Amino acid sequence: MELIVETHNLTQRFGTHLALNQVNLSIPKGAVYGFIGPNGAGKTTTMRILTTLLQPTAGEAFVNGISVRQDPDAVRKMIGFMPDYFGVYESMRVWEYLDFFAHIYGIKQPRRTSLIQELLQLVDLTEKHDSYVMNLSRGMKQRLSLARTMAHDPSLLILDEPASGLDPRARIELRELLRELSRMGKTIMVSSHILSELAEMCSHIGIIERGTLLASGPVEQIMQDLRPHKLIEVQVLERAMPALQMLKQLPTINDVHLANELADDQAGGKLAINFSGTAEESSAILSNLISQGFRVNHFAERQSDLEEVFLHVTQGVVA
Amino acid sequence: MKAILQKEFRSYLRGNRAFTTLSIYLFILSGLCVLIYAGQSESGFVDRSEIGLSLYSTAAAVALFQLTFFAPSLNASSLGSERDRQTIDVLMVTPVRRYQIILGKLIAPCLFLFLLSLASLPIGALALLIGGIEARDLWIALAIQLVTVLGYGSIGIWGASWAKTSRGAMMATLGLALVLAIGLPLLAILVLAVLSNDQPLFDSIMNNGFIRNLGVVALSFSPFFSLIMWIQSVTDGQATTWTLDLQGQLGGGTILQPWVISVLLWLVLIPFLIWRSSKQLQKSVAHSSGG
Incomplete structure (x- = not known):
């Protein structure tokens, strides 16, 4: 270079x-x-x-x-x-x-x-x-x-x-x-x-x-270095709570939580997955959800943006 | 440097500014000459040479007065405005060297002012036709004007290289010009008046060649002193181009004509001021750096 x-x-x-x-x-x-x-x-x-x-x-x-x-x-x-x-x-x-x-x-x-x-x-x-x-x-x-x-x-x-x-x-x-x-x-x-x-x-x-x-x-390298964990957003149409329990069992997932309040245990909802695996492993998560009968209508990795990286790196202190 | 000169000239000659300045300059000059002529006619002059000399003296003094104060202010604003407009950084990132920026900024206004000086030549030529002066006297008056424009112009540039704004630079350099051109002769008159109360002390100082010559050299910074001494020589019929016969004044003896001393002084000082301005310009641009 x-x-x-x-x-x-x-x-x-x-x-x-x-x-x-x-x-x-x-x-x-x-x-x-x-x-x-x-x-x-x-x-x-x-x-x-x-x-x-x-x-x-x-x-x-x-x-x-x-x-x-x-x-x-x-x-x-x-x-x-x-x-x-x-x-x-x-x-x-x-x-x-x-x-x-x-x-x-x-x-x-x-x-x-x-x-x-x-x-x-x-x-x-x-x-x-x-x-x-x-x-x-x-x-x-x-x-x-x-x-x-x-x-x-x-x-x-x-x-x-x-x-x-x-x-x-x-x-x-x-x-x-x-x-x-x-x-x-x-x-x-x-x-x-x-x-x-x-x-x-x-x-x-x-x-x-x-x-x-x-x-x-x-840019990609800095994003990768400063934000090694990816955030995957998943939306299931019903049984969000069982989906959460299932995802918690997967070894590649660091953390998973509900992103919204559920009306009851059988209700659908949004899940936020903190994940540090490869693209294949994220694909496997989706396959697992589908094979377990969960109806998934949204599965996407949330990209960290520059502002997020900037705020993460800097302390907001001016010289 | 050619590019800077071209740009500066374009800006001077754009619009009515140059025409207005020239008109005002010539109006004041010719108006005063007419007044002097009228005044002399009233009092009744004896020969034509008196009219010629009066016209010459008035034209030279008025031109010099205007140039003495135009030169530093025009030069100070020439460089200072680059800072006001924040264009100086952009200029300094180009391959043009610092001294070329300074030279361009000095020469363009000086050429414009010298153009004014040349525009007053017809009045001098009229004096030449009437009599009482020679062509040499015209050239010497022009030389004093040229060296004043360049010398006081470099003071303007030097001041602008220090000042933060063109207004500050103009005020400071006009003040300095006032001190040099008028303050110094006034101070000399004051000192001489005080000293003359003690005749033995006055004589001992005036007979001391070193002190006397130092005084003349210092006074030569004032273009008015150079011009007045020259006119005095012409009036006395003692004018020799290069030297001044003191004939008992200031302790007697012969010294270089103040206008020659002035040319020599500025020949040394102008390059020095250009060099200092270049250095200072670099420093002040560096200090304007921020976060």
């Missing part, structure tokens, strides 16, 4: 405040890496170090194998950064804004003109080519900012809270755009508070709290 971002014991102090505490981060090429943590956890600090805006107090950070300390100029050419505010020049026209950054990245004419068209097409702002930035909506400004990060075709995009302050439609558009960028082969490091959105588009996540990286890796 080829890594595009690597940090070794990355530490950042602001006076006596320890903002990052020996963070070891690895982001593989092509990943969409969701960086999660409460406010003040160290997300922005990590991102600012990776973008060379901040020199770490100790430790090292590499982008594509290049040290952000040793060769910040080379790192800057490989990254596109979008801070948690727009970073746009309101008095410029949309094309001027993109032209300015393309020029800064050394892209010459006539390539710049065609590049601006391509970027505007990518972020669906072609019609706004001549508009002033100040006249764009919040979501449009965010997309324009994203287009700017793409001007020099970087391999890594670092996006700090890109969805903050956007309305639901703009968020959906942004999410689709990030998916498109991911399909284009870009590695995206994105921080957000909206965990459900991250869960939908991230291949990897990192959870940070009080400057300490609590978990990092592929």
Whole structure:
């Protein structure tokens, strides 16, 4: 697995405040890496170090194998950064804004003109080519900012809270755009508070709290590691109590309980099974229920979501 | 840096701002020149050269006054507004180097201001036609203006690299410009007035070449001092381009013309201020990091 971002014991102090505490981060090429943590956890600090805006107090950070300390100029050419505010020049026209950054990245004419068209097409702002930035909506400004990060075709995009302050439609558009960028082969490091959105588009996540990286890796693996027990929900049409007794006898089941009140012993109901077995073993549970004559109308594994994992891992303490 | 210069120029020349600034600048300049001319006509001047010299002195002084206060504020807002808009981080993540950002932010407003300075040349040329001054005098006035724009502009940039907002940067650098341009000469006048009460002490200080030259060097930070000394030389008919004959003033002797000292001082200070601003910019951006 080829890594595009690597940090070794990355530490950042602001006076006596320890903002990052020996963070070891690895982001593989092509990943969409969701960086999660409460406010003040160290997300922005990590991102600012990776973008060379901040020199770490100790430790090292590499982008594509290049040290952000040793060769910040080379790192800057490989990254596109979008801070948690727009970073746009309101008095410029949309094309001027993109032209300015393309020029800064050394892209010459006539390539710049065609590049601006391509970027505007990518972020669906072609019609706004001549508009002033100040006249764009919040979501449009965010997309324009994203287009700017793409001007020099970087391999890594670092996006700090890109969805903050956007309305639901703009968020959906942004999410689709990030998916498109991911399909284009870009590695995206994105921080957000909206965990459900991250869960939908991230291949990897990192959870940070009080400057300490609590978990990092592929989403499934983290889910698996942090929630090794699965929860299976079963609904039987009648005889829920005998079904409960039967399930308690099965060796693969850790715990089972009724999920709702029963009118009487013969009534149907919902059962919640805490289970740590394989897919075959969960299938065997269903077979057992049916073979014992229980009429099952619902049998499903409840997926742990990112929010659940996040709450499980973090203590909700802000640095 | 070319991209930054282009962007800055585009923003200066967009809309009516540049036109309005130029109009106000020339209106004030020409208005005052007309007043001076009218005033002199009333009192009855003896020869044409007096009118020429008066026009020259007024045009140069008024232009200098405007540039002295435009330069730091325009430069401070040029860099400070990047911080206000929170675009400085975005700019600093690009491959453009810190000193290039600083240079771009310094040169663009300075070029604009120098454009204003050049726009006042016709008034100087009129003085040249009337008589009383030479072409050299025009060039020297322009040189003082150029070095003031660049020097005070770099103070503006340096202040903006420290300040948290462009408003704070503008206030601080305008204050510093006021102290250097007007405060220093006023202080010198005050010190001389106090010292003149004790003639032996006054003479001993004025005859001390080191103290006297140090005083002239310090005063050369004020463009008005440089200009006034030059005009004085022209009026006395003693003007030599590079040196100033004190002729018994300030203990007598010959020193470099204050405008030359000013150019030399700023030649050293401008690169220093650019270097310090680049360093400070990096620091202040790093300190703006959050969670």
